Amino acid sequence: MGNRNSVASPASGQTRGSANPGSPAALDASKLSSTLAKTLKPLQPIETLRFGQTFSDHMIVATYDPELGWSAPEVKPYGPITLDPQCSCFQYGGNVFEGMKAYLGPDGKARLFRPDMNMRRMEKSCARLALPPIDGDVVLELIKHLVNVEKRWIPKESGYSLYIRPTVIATRPGLGVTASDHAMLYILASPTGPYFARPVSLLAVSENVRAWPGGTGGHKVAGNYSPGFLPQRAAAEKGYDQILWLFGDDRRVTEAGAMNFFVVVKRDDEDGVDLITAPLDGTILPGVTRASCLALAGDPEFHQEISMRLHPQEMVYTMSDLAKWSSEGKLLEALAIGTAVIVGPCNRIGFEGKDIVIPGDGMGPVGTAIRKKILDIQEGRTEWKGWGVVCA
């Protein structure tokens, strides 16, 4: 899988994983070929990095054809892709993606954080949009390979990482309104720093709705995101950073921007605090960081480590609940949770003309402890239940 030429046949223009015409080839990492960039880009000073703006030298690409199956994946110089304008990805959506970060540990090894969870989610996202089947374990092999090829792009500084963006797009040519039986997988790598350093303010919105039961809000599909841009712009004009998405007549709290959302609430029984987030009812993205926060919050070993009692609560809660907890002094922290942000503070929530102000600018001991723990695992300073996965 070094710097050798692609063995693509000139006739087909593609190497296929199988010569059997009756059985579409599965994605096969052992078939990976590499065409490395002739000139490598200079690394960018980390203080000038902005999320998703700088890309490494290479990407990995594979394509799916309904008869041939998956092509042999290829490492190639990062660059444009060429597609027919009739393709399903432009006309009918049908694109899915994942977000992951590779960190450099003190041992000099590159690590991913619970990548198996991203891969299972990617498989489900593809299935939800009726895209061709894809084996996440093979995608993970390809990701690890790309991380190693691009290791010089992983910043050494804490909080910085190489953000990995596996993407599957629907490439069926034709305007018929039907599932795409063609696809392209590509994996991009982008060095990145802390997503936002300052606390974010949220505007709670119910006139626009991010997701609905029976829709695709529980999957990581491209079409979930663009409908949020207009409400986001309106929120910015009112002085808020992000939307807090509500759902239903009872104004249930769901997600914050493109992130999961947690609140830390003091318990009536004085037995520590509740870490509350909305349940996975199909309107909530099953975030990897979300699942990790809940797992840590329910883990006695972690409680001992941080000398706090946490109670993970996946439950329906509403703006009325937030307002009540706030007025009673029980609302202690408000946290935006996601791969890019990890754990970030939310300092106020605008709703019906008033602001719910979160003490301590949103982040307190719970958010701080969870963030530190996850970053320690991600950056390889601590071993924890196999969550940090070395790109060997």
Add this chain to the structure above:
Amino acid sequence: MGNRNSVASPASGQTRGSANPGSPAALDASKLSSTLAKTLKPLQPIETLRFGQTFSDHMIVATYDPELGWSAPEVKPYGPITLDPQCSCFQYGGNVFEGMKAYLGPDGKARLFRPDMNMRRMEKSCARLALPPIDGDVVLELIKHLVNVEKRWIPKESGYSLYIRPTVIATRPGLGVTASDHAMLYILASPTGPYFARPVSLLAVSENVRAWPGGTGGHKVAGNYSPGFLPQRAAAEKGYDQILWLFGDDRRVTEAGAMNFFVVVKRDDEDGVDLITAPLDGTILPGVTRASCLALAGDPEFHQEISMRLHPQEMVYTMSDLAKWSSEGKLLEALAIGTAVIVGPCNRIGFEGKDIVIPGDGMGPVGTAIRKKILDIQEGRTEWKGWGVVCA
């Protein structure tokens, strides 16, 4: 706008509509340049045409840059487009499209059907996804130009047309989850015949939801379509052609596949029939054919022409209503309505293990009369309230 070379500057690679750097240029049809195909494709026998599979020789393309605005539009040979894989159109959706048909009249002129309605909807779709602003009147000028360039592609046979697909895609480079300040407009042309000749069967589905209030179901955006592919596949496995999308606990009837849906119901007062469809509450695409059916149904001049009394009804109605009307013998016709299909029959609706069977295979005198009227207007055999617009 003939066959002259583009005057694009080699430095920028693009001709811009304005030299003023402070004011992004508006889309300007008078700046259109043409690079015509050196060899024209042979026309395909019409009996082999399948919807959206064959494309004409040329397309029109223009791009938007936040500083420069819209580039000078260009007629160029139909062919692939090249984009950065980080583009918003792949990562976050943000694509919109329109569907229109150009017909050849007995006077040899090419006509569009109420294209102003498509253009207003396209402007709204772009605004809903926070895409750069686009002037639909200018897009219409470009469409008319393309139709005339591709006139030989319009089949002369009744029911056949040149399907026009204006598309706007989000081309902002970068993974930041924010509105795309870059875009590409392209207009494709595809000769097409009757969308489906035989009646379609529908499976009523409530476990998947096409659209919801506060979402994007009332706009023509790419991301509305791919979430329907999996339910559609499941329906096909059960022996149904398309989904009848329901909404809410009361199982309201909304749309059929990617089409509007109408039923013809006998009135209690014996004063003709009701033509019933769901109201535009944000979950229903405001179809051009839908609006035209409703307008005809409410027009005394049309009533006189067809010697029938019709009452257009935009109202909430449920599967219980359908079942009741069916059992009472009042459910006379069930019609799928859209640009591609025009007016097509639905012969049965599966729901909770039973079929509601529509008499006459779905289509009766009302659907037949409306279909004939619309096709007469589209094909230029009759003049009606300015609905047929000649591509002059």
